[in-house]
Amino acid sequence: xxxxxxxxxxxxxxxxxxxxxxxxxxxxxxxxxxxxxxxxxxxxxxxxxxxxxxxxxxxxxxxxxxxxxxxxxxxxxxxxxxxxxxxxxxxxxxxxxxxxxxxxxxxxxxxxxxxxxxxxxxxxxx
Amino acid sequence: xxxxxxxxxxxxxxxxxxxxxxxxxxxxxxxxxxxxxxxxxxxxxxxxxxxxxxxxxxxxxxxxxxxxxxxxxxxxxxxxxxxxxxxxxxxxxxxxxxxxxxxxxxxxxxxxxxxxxxxxxxxxxxxx
Numbered sequence: 001x002x003x004x005x006x007x008x009x010x011x012x013x014x015x016x017x018x019x020x021x022x023x024x025x026x027x028x029x030x031x032x033x034x035x036x037x038x039x040x041x042x043x044x045x046x047x048x049x050x051x052x053x054x055x056x057x058x059x060x061x062x063x064x065x066x067x068x069x070x071x072x073x074x075x076x077x078x079x080x081x082x083x084x085x086x087x088x089x090x091x092x093x094x095x096x097x098x099x100x101x102x103x104x105x106x107x108x109x110x111x112x113x114x115x116x117x118x119x120x121x122x123x124x125x126x
Numbered sequence: 127x128x129x130x131x132x133x134x135x136x137x138x139x140x141x142x143x144x145x146x147x148x149x150x151x152x153x154x155x156x157x158x159x160x161x162x163x164x165x166x167x168x169x170x171x172x173x174x175x176x177x178x179x180x181x182x183x184x185x186x187x188x189x190x191x192x193x194x195x196x197x198x199x200x201x202x203x204x205x206x207x208x209x210x211x212x213x214x215x216x217x218x219x220x221x222x223x224x225x226x227x228x229x230x231x232x233x234x235x236x237x238x239x240x241x242x243x244x245x246x247x248x249x250x251x252x253x254x
Contacts, residue, residue, distance in 0.1 A: 027221060030214050037211055041249055044204075048253035049192070052184045055177055068174070079163045086156060111171055118178035 022081060029078040036071050056122060065123035072115035080108040147235040155213035158206035166203040201250060208245040212238035 013019045043064065047055055058064055083104045091097040143149060176187040190196050216234050219225050225234055 027218065030218060034211070034214065034218070037207075041207075045249060045252045049188075051188075052177070052181045055184065059174075059177060075167065079159075079167060082156075082159050083163055086160060111167065115171060115174055118174045121178045122174075 022084075026078065026081045026085075029074050029081065032074045033071075033078060036067065036074065039067050040071060059119070059122045060125060062123065065119050068119040069116045072112050072119070076108040076112040076115075080105055083108075147232055151213065151235050151238065155210060155217075158210040158213070161206045162203065162210065165199060166206060169199065169203065201246075204249050205242065205246045208242040208249070209238070211245070212242045 016022065043058070047058060050058070059068065084101060087097055087100045087104065091100060173187055173191070176183040191200065216225075216238055219234070225231065
């Protein structure tokens, strides 16, 4: 038995069934990426054309390793949210849409896991 | 009259909707996002995996990045990043309820174009 007031149940969920969660998540991840863009641009410029030794040295600093994992997590979350909207807007075959949404989610999760493990491996010098 | 051939929303291309800075920047924000998803992010991932794998793998990736194709992909990625960043800032400003008048939207659009070109040139220039 549902003890929830019908108004409370419907409030904030709307036609998407999850309210503004997706929209807000996209904005929050965008805000974090806006801050991290300074770091990633600095990293890209300072590592352009770098050899193995200097690239390893930069990426093994705890600050850069931590930022890399945070960046990868936020970027692949934002990627998943963004591609989801594009697929929902332009793919009108239900099964194909469903398959693509699952593949994008899975690919973004795997990409984040690989990034995090690679960054840790470099940082720990394993 | 048949209604099956009517364009579905969102359908901003072709003769149905006049091209203007708002619609062009909107589709470009999506295109740059998709480009970074399928090209830039996998490339960054390859670079990180190579760095974690050792000197040989890193040298191979560095060699490719230094090629003409590699440089083109880097330049396109930096532009996409800059453009999507400017577009994102515009969206966040709108979400706060600011700059929503037509004239302000057109102005911030041109500002975003100029800003993304300038940022691209600064980053590519600094990375040379």
